[in-house]
Amino acid sequence: MRCVLCEGLSLEHICSTCQEIYLTPSLHKRKIFHDIEVISFYNYDEIKELLYTKHTDLGFYIYSLLAKKSFKLFANSFQFPNLVASIAIDDHVRSGYSHTAILNKELQSQYIKPYFNTLRDKNQVSYAGKSREFRLLHPRNFVFKNFKEKDVILVDDIVTTGLTFTHAINSMNKNNKNVLACLALADASFKH
Numbered sequence: 081m082r083c084v085l086c087e088g089l090s091l092e093h094i095c096s097t098c099q100e101i102y103l104t105p106s107l108h109k110r111k112i113f114h115d116i117e118v119i120s121f122y123n124y125d126e127i128k129e130l131l132y133t134k135h136t137d138l139g140f141y142i143y144s145l146l147a148k149k150s151f152k153l154f155a156n157s158f159q160f161p162n163l164v165a166s167i168a169i170d171d172h173v174r175s176g177y178s179h180t181a182i183l184n185k186e187l188q189s190q191y192i193k194p195y196f197n198t199l200r201d202k203n204q205v206s207y208a209g210k211s212r213e214f215r216l217l218h219p220r221n222f223v224f225k226n227f228k229e230k231d232v233i234l235v236d237d238i239v240t241t242g243l244t245f246t247h248a249i250n251s252m253n254k255n256n257k258n259v260l261a262c263l264a265l266a267d268a269s270f271k272h
C-alpha cells in the first residue's frame with residue numbers, strides 16, 4: 081500500500097519514516113479549572129489531517145496508531161500508590177467505533193484501569209468548530225456511571241478551551257471522585 085502522508089510504498093498506512101517525523105509526540109501541559117493539568121501529546125495543527133479521518137474506515141487505524149505512540153507511552157511511565165480509573169469523555173460509537181475509547185484502551189496498565197461508557201453526554205451537541213459562546217450556552221450534560229476507584233484520569237481526543245474537561249471534572253467532583261489529570265491527544269489552542 082501507499083503511505084497516506086508521503087505516498088511512498090509502505091507496509092502500513094503510515095510508513096516508518098513518517099511515523100518518526102510526524103507522530104513522535106511532544107508533550108505539552110497546561111492548567112485548567114481547580115489547577116488540574118491537561119497533558120496533550122500533539123499540536124492540533126500538525127496532525128489535523130490525520131484527525132479528519134475520524135469518521136472514515138482509515139480513522140480506526142490512525143487513531144489506534146496515535147494512541148500507541150502517545151497514550152500507551154504515558155501509561156508505561158505512570159505510577160501511583162493505588163489503582164486509578166481512566167474515563168473517556170463521551171465514548172459512544174460513531175462510524176462503527178469510538179475514537180476516545182481507542183485512546184482510553186491504551187492506558188491499561190498495572191496502575192490504570194480503563195472504564196468504558198461511564199461518562200456520556202446526554203445533549204449530543206457537537207462542539208466542533210463552535211465558538212466559546214456557543215459552548216457556554218450549550219453546556220455538556222454528562223450522565224455518570226459509578227465505578228470503584230476514587231482517583232481518575234480523564235481522556236479526550238482534542239482539547240480547545242478546556243470547557244469539556246471542566247464539565248467532566250465537575251461531574252466527577254459531584255460524585256466524590258478525584259481527577260488527577262486530563263489527557264488529550266491534541267491541543268488546538270496552543271502552538272507547541
Ligand SMILES: [Zn+2]
Pocket residue numbers: 083084085086087088090094095096097098099
Ligand atoms: Zn510516509
